[in-house]
Amino acid sequence: MVNLLQVKNGYWVKVVNVAGGVGMERRLAQLGFLPGNKIRVIRSAPFHGPLLLDVEGREIVLGRGVARSVMVEYL
Amino acid sequence: MRFALIGQPNCGKSTLFNQVAGYKAETGNFAGTTVTFTETKVRVLGDVVELVDLPGTYTLLGTNPAERVVLDYLVDKPVDAIINVIDATHLVQGLTLTLELMELGRPLVLVINMMDEAKRQGLKLDGEKLESLLGIPVMPMIATRGQGIREAFTRTWHIAQEKRIPTPKVYSEEIEKSVISLKEELEKDNYPVSRRAIVVKLLEGDPVLTEQVSRKIPHVLEHIQKELDVLCHQSSRQAVWLIASERQRLAREMARKVSSQQQTQLTLRDRLDDYLLHPFWGYVFLLAILGLFFYVVYGFGKMLEEPLLNFFNHLDMLILNALHANGFIAQVVSGAVQGISGGLAIVLPYLVPFLVGLGFLEDIGYLTRIAFMMDSLMHRMGLHGKAIVPFILGYGCNVPAIMSTRIMEDKRDRFLSAALSTMVPCAARLAVVFGLVAFYVGPWAALGIYFYNLLIIAITGRIITIFLPEDSPGLILEMPVYRWPTVKTITAKAWFRIREFIFEAWPILIIGSVVLAIMNYFSVTRYLDALLQPFNWLLGLPREVGTPLIFGIFRKELSLIMLAQAFGTTNYAAIMTPQQMVVFTVFVVFYVPCLATIISIRNELGAKAMWAISALTVVVATFAALLVRLGFLLF
Numbered sequence: 242m243v244n245l246l247q248v249k250n251g252y253w254v255k256v257v258n259v260a261g262g263v264g265m266e267r268r269l270a271q272l273g274f275l276p277g278n279k280i281r282v283i284r285s286a287p288f289h290g291p292l293l294l295d296v297e298g299r300e301i302v303l304g305r306g307v308a309r310s311v312m313v314e315y316l
Numbered sequence: 317m318r319f320a321l322i323g324q325p326n327c328g329k330s331t332l333f334n335q336v337a338g339y340k341a342e343t344g345n346f347a348g349t350t351v352t353f354t355e356t357k358v359r360v361l362g363d364v365v366e367l368v369d370l371p372g373t374y375t376l377l378g379t380n381p382a383e384r385v386v387l388d389y390l391v392d393k394p395v396d397a398i399i400n401v402i403d404a405t406h407l408v409q410g411l412t413l414t415l416e417l418m419e420l421g422r423p424l425v426l427v428i429n430m431m432d433e434a435k436r437q438g439l440k441l442d443g444e445k446l447e448s449l450l451g452i453p454v455m456p457m458i459a460t461r462g463q464g465i466r467e468a469f470t471r472t473w474h475i476a477q478e479k480r481i482p483t484p485k486v487y488s489e490e491i492e493k494s495v496i497s498l499k500e501e502l503e504k505d506n507y508p509v510s511r512r513a514i515v516v517k518l519l520e521g522d523p524v525l526t527e528q529v530s531r532k533i534p535h536v537l538e539h540i541q542k543e544l545d546v547l548c549h550q551s552s553r554q555a556v557w558l559i560a561s562e563r564q565r566l567a568r569e570m571a572r573k574v575s576s577q578q579q580t581q582l583t584l585r586d587r588l589d590d591y592l593l594h595p596f597w598g599y600v601f602l603l604a605i606l607g608l609f610f611y612v613v614y615g616f617g618k619m620l621e622e623p624l625l626n627f628f629n630h631l632d633m634l635i636l637n638a639l640h641a642n643g644f645i646a647q648v649v650s651g652a653v654q655g656i657s658g659g660l661a662i663v664l665p666y667l668v669p670f671l672v673g674l675g676f677l678e679d680i681g682y683l684t685r686i687a688f689m690m691d692s693l694m695h696r697m698g699l700h701g702k703a704i705v706p707f708i709l710g711y712g713c714n715v716p717a718i719m720s721t722r723i724m725e726d727k728r729d730r731f732l733s734a735a736l737s738t739m740v741p742c743a744a745r746l747a748v749v750f751g752l753v754a755f756y757v758g759p760w761a762a763l764g765i766y767f768y769n770l771l772i773i774a775i776t777g778r779i780i781t782i783f784l785p786e787d788s789p790g791l792i793l794e795m796p797v798y799r800w801p802t803v804k805t806i807t808a809k810a811w812f813r814i815r816e817f818i819f820e821a822w823p824i825l826i827i828g829s830v831v832l833a834i835m836n837y838f839s840v841t842r843y844l845d846a847l848l849q850p851f852n853w854l855l856g857l858p859r860e861v862g863t864p865l866i867f868g869i870f871r872k873e874l875s876l877i878m879l880a881q882a883f884g885t886t887n888y889a890a891i892m893t894p895q896q897m898v899v900f901t902v903f904v905v906f907y908v909p910c911l912a913t914i915i916s917i918r919n920e921l922g923a924k925a926m927w928a929i930s931a932l933t934v935v936v937a938t939f940a941a942l943l944v945r946l947g948f949l950l951f
Contacts, residue, residue, distance in 0.1 A: 263521065263556075264379060268725070268792060270560045271374035273409060276553070277561075287595040288692040291701060291791050299406055300797075302688050304700050304790025 243315075245282070245292065245308040253281045254313035261310040273297045274311060317476055318366040318394065319469075322386060323401035324413055325372030326796050328429045330354075331805070332401060332459040333369035336469070339808035341369050342716065344678035352382070352719070353389055360473045368395075374409075375560075376416050376513075377520050382722040384524075387517075390420065391508050397423040397476035399468065401457075404434035404441060405797070407575055411567035412560075418452065418482040421510030423475045426454045427468050432461070433797070438580035446574040452482045460802055484512060487562045490550050494519060494543040501536050502529070519543065519555045585798050589685070598689055605682070610766075613669045614759050617750050620665035628657030629886055644837055651833025651881055655826030658877035658886075659817075662751035663825075667743050667817060668810070674712050675809040679801035683708055684793060691791050697777025698784070700791040703733040710740030712813060714913040717742075718920055728784050731921055732777065735929045738909040738917070739773050739936065741766070743813075744821070744872035745905050752876060753901050757894045765898070769905055772940045776932075821871050828867055828874045832881045835863070841882065855899050855941050858892065868904060870911050875904050895948045899941050906937030 248254050256278045259266045273296040274280075281295040291304045303311070321329045330341040330350050337356035350371045358367050370389055371382040378384035389395075400417050402410025407428075417424055426446075434441060447454040453471045457464035486492060498515045507514055517525045518540050530537050547555045592601050632653050639646035677683060683705065691701030702724060710717035717737040721730040741749060754762035835841045845852075845862035852859055860882040861875075868875030880886040888897065908914070908930050918926040 264725070266554070267377060267521075267556055268379050270557055271377070271379075272792065272794065273564075275557060275561050275564055278564075284589075284593060286593070286688055286691060290692040291688060293589075293593070293688060293795060297408060299409060300795035302684070302691075302701070302791055302793040302795055304691060304695075304792070306790035307792055 242312050245280070245294075245303070245311040245313055246305060248282050248313065248315075250282050250284055253279055253316045255279055255316055257312045257314055259311055261307075265307070265310065269307075269311065272301050273299060279316070280311075280313065317363060317396045317473075318368065319397050319399055319472055319476070320368050320370055320389065320395045321399050321401060322370055322413070322417060323372060323429075324374050324403070324406075324410060325794060327372065327401050327403040327406075327410065328459045329372065329401045330369055332427070332429065332457070332465065333367065334805075334808065335459060335462050335465055336367065339812045342812070343805065343809065344675075344683070350382075352385055352722075358469070360469045363473065365469075365473070373413070375413060377517065377522055377556075380723060380725045387522075387524075390422075394508070395422055397425065397472045399425050399427055399472055401427045401429050401459075404428045404430045404456075405437055405439060407441070407571045408564065408567045411570055412563040414450070415485055415563045415566055416513075416516075418450070419484045419510060419513040419516060421481055421513065423472075423478075423480050424452050424482050425468065425472045425475060426450065426452055427457050427464075428454065429457045429459050431456045431464075432458050433799075436580075438578035440576045440578065442574045446570065449570050449573065450482070452480075460805070484510075485566050487559065487566075490547060491519075491555075491559060491562060494547055494555075498536075498539060498543055501533055501539055516559065519547075520559055521556055588798055592682075592685055593688060598685075602686065602689060605677075609673050609677070610763060611759075612673060613666055613746075614750060614754055614762070616669040617666035618755065621661055621751065621755060624661035624665070625657070625886055628653065628661055632657075632886075647833045647837050648830055650884075651830040652826055654880050654886065655829030655877055658829065658873065658880065659822040659825050662876065663744070663747040663817065663822075663873050664814075666746055666750045668814060670743055670746060671712060671810040671813050672806060674708075675806050676801060677708075679799065679805060679809075681796040681798045684795050687791070687793060688795070693774075695786075695790075697736070697774045698781030698786045699729060699733055699736070699777065702791055702793055703729065703736075706733050706737040707740055710737040710742060711746070712743055713816075714738050714740070714742045714909050715916050718913060718916040721920060726787075728787065731925055732780055732784065734917060734921055734925070735780065735932060736773050736777050738913055738929060738933060739769065739776070739906055741769055741905045742872070743817075744910065747873050748876045748901055748904050752888055752897050756889050757897055761894075761898060765901060765905065768902065768940070768944070772906065772936065776936055821873065824871050825873055825877050828870065829877050829881050832863060832867065832878045836881065851903075851938065854938070855903060856945055857896055857900055857903075860891075861900060865904070865907070868910075869908050869914075872904065872910050895945070899945050899948075902944050903937050903941040906933055906940050908933050908937075 242257055256274055256276055258276060259269050259274055278297055283293045283295055285292045291302050292308050294301050321333055323329045330343040333341050336358045340356055341350060341354040354369045356367050358365050370386045373383040373386045376387050378387055398417055400414050414426055443454045443456055455464055455468040455471055457468060495515050499511050502511045544555050547558060551558055591597055632650055635649050636646055687701035687704040690704055694701055694703055706717040706720045709720050718734050721734045724730045749762050749765055753765060841863045844866055845859050848862035848865055849859060852861060864875045864878035864882055867878050883891045914926055914930060917929055
């Protein structure tokens with residue numbers, strides 16, 4: 242299990258859980274970060290910028306702090 | 317009757333609303349354009365129906381104030397029917413909200429918008445099948461072209477008349493058990509939405525509803541906790557996740573049954589992000605796009621300002637000569653002419669191209685891309701990429717900028733982005749920057765002021781962050797697809813904002829100019845000027861700028877228009893040196909936001925924040941302007 246920041250661009254992963262406060266879990270659940278859902282890291286912005294992800298067909302931007310709290314495993 | 321438009325962010329609710337209401341609600345291709353509700357009256361089958369456009373929300377469990385509006389509105393006001401708008405290309409995500417809305421116990425119509433985009437992506441949807449699966453009317457729509465709107469409203473009218481309540485979908489057994497058990501508790505009481513909806517929200521842990529219900533039924537908290545424990549024990553997952561997963565499972569199942577994907581080819585639009593978000597070229601494009609924007613605004617404005625100013629100066633001379641130049645009437649008429657000419661010759665030539673350009677950038681979907689690329693820079697001033705939205709809106713007007721801070725989840729983030737975005741030079745200050753500095757000193761000086769402004773904002777943010785450390789999780793944002801805006805929406809949107817200047821601001825400019833003329837005539841301005849003398853001395857400005865600066869608090873353009881009044885000429889070059897113009901403009905850009913902005917800060921963040929931000933801007937303005945003056949003295 243790794244966090245989203247450790248995933249290389251272009252790889253598919255599966256959400257395991259979200260570590261963070263209740264508020265964050267809820268917010269991310271709304272956007273499709275539910276256990277078992279598939280995510281692909283499309284690209285990351287330079288200068289330690291955020292990640293652009295493909296979450297169930299929708300493009301979502303996550304800042305690095307948030308991405309760190311999403312635990313995933315490789316498919 | 318009252319219909320409510322509900323849907324996820326950026327699914328086209330406001331576009332649909334504007335199609336029937338005329339341009340009343342702000343639209344833009346990014347999540348969170350609508351932060352509060354807008355109402356209008358529409359005629360459906362001879363009936364007058366109240367239609368309300370609510371902010372986009374992913375679920376009814378709002379986590380920021382903008383999303384909160386939706387549930388609060390539904391609980392407060394009787395809605396006869398809900399029109400649920402979803403994006404055809406994101407069917408699964410859209411349907412999860414539909415499932416939630418079906419629980420509310422209100423008549424519901426599902427509108428599948430953006431059918432053209434779905435077709436482009438090779439997505440085929442079977443609306444009739446979806447209708448039979450959900451048990452509610454399903455209507456296809458292309459809101460941007462006005463297709464399917466009449467049909468959807470007629471259908472909604474019918475189900476509202478029939479009071480057709482949808483049957484909620486059944487969740488897994490363990491959730492249903494908890495729902496039934498908790499529902500018993502609420503039996504005796506009256507609720508504006510169905511009890512099932514309330515119970516589900518309680519299980520999902522909605523803090524506001526939990527508080528409200530527990531006030532009425534104190535022991536309910538224990539019961540909720542018991543059910544949550546049972547659920548958590550059975551599935552080793554929290555109830556929020558369990559319910560969300562259930563909705564997703566149901567939505568996915570339905571989407572699979574009603575949609576089929578055909579092969580498509582990637583077009584340039586799908587590959588555009590490879591260039592526009594490229595680690596190197598992305599920034600080159602960003603600079604080029606913003607540079608072009610600046611250049612077009614400047615070029616267009618200058619082309620018009622020159623002849624218009626000449627015309628009005630000439631007119632002013634004629635009037636002064638015709639009447640007694642120093643007489644009361646002549647002064648008042650001349651004041652009015654200067655107010656009119658200020659709006660027409662100095663403000664509008666820059667405002668029009670600017671608002672058209674901003675509307676285009678908003679609608680095409682580029683703003684969120686800027687947020688993506690600027691996130692790391694924004695962190696340096698203690699914010700994250702989402703704060704770019706109030707910043708960019710701030711270039712149009714600070715009032716919507718302040719309101720848009722509602723899309724931020726964290727209170728501290730809202731305060732900081734409000735404080736910083738009031739320093740973003742809005743269109744009114746753009747008029748001062750372009751009309752004075754770009755016109756008399758040169759375009760590079762104007763561009764310099766914009767960069768200097770960003771630098772000062774960044775430093776201010778950095779300093780505030782020392783006192784209010786960043787603790788928010790950071791950026792969470794949906795990236796919209798590129799959409800080619802229609803000429804109609806762009807012009808309607810620009811007109812919506814220009815109209816505000818013409819009918820609200822311009823009269824104030826003219827009145828302000830006349831008032832100043834009268835005050836000048838009776839030598840009242842001397843005392844006001846004396847009040848600001850310390851500032852002027854510090855910044856090396858002529859003493860006459862005092863009164864215009866005070867009046868600039870009402871409308872920022874006033875500080876320029878009244879300057880002409882104060883000096884008795886619109887040829888600013890004759891009365892101020894280029895250095896003074898730059899120092900003056902820098903001060904105008906930063907000091908106290910206009911009255912409308914101050915009021916919206918109070919509405920959004922409270923009186924304390926209002927005073928704090930106003931005081932902050934005066935300090936920052938003085939330092940920033942002083943720094944420029946010292947720079948000129950040294951070099």
